[in-house]
Amino acid sequence: NAGVMQNPRHLVRRRGQEARLRCSPMKGHSHVYWYRQLPEEGLKFMVYLQKENIIDESGMPKERFSAEFPKEGPSILRIQQVVRGDSAAYFCASSPPDGKETQYFGPGTRLLVL
């Protein structure tokens, strides 16, 4: 049973470009979460999605950031017009639909904005 998969693992963008980060949850999991981590810090919650629905986006910046989890395909975290402050590791986690809260994390995407 493959774990949470994320791609790309590393992404370099210039200021003003768009970044698209992909996450495929564990098989059978229907809940997806995105977190951001700066060096030497803990993870900060961004958004929680179920298939085709955003459940909690209280941690998402109001501008330039969006997330989706379509009926088919991976969850996407999209950052428009990236700035240097967006440089961070972005982690996706998933949990099963049976109400259990344990979140299992992917390997992350390291975004570097030049």
Next chain:
Amino acid sequence: GESVGLHLPTLSVQEGDNSIINCAYSNSASDYFIWYKQESGKGPQFIIDIRSNMDKRQGQRVTVLLNKTVKHLSLQIAATQPGDSAVYFCAENQTGRRALTFGSGTRLQVQP
């Protein structure tokens, strides 16, 4: 609340010793707690969890203790091995919310 720091606190132990990593939380509404291990360049790896209706839970070589009175959580690792070297995070959430709030982390260094 959340703490942010430029330098992670570090716990250095000898191989074979027991390790205790501590975590304080501030939200009295938190009812589910998890310990994660994060190795360099990797995502957090689930270690053990505990609900607020328990004060102790044991796994393989690990024990989590929860003291709700003082809002304190600890992770005990028995017979620490070099492979245990990593950054350890506690995380919490409250009933009705799935968002995890992470602590600032502790770096565990195991000396051979």
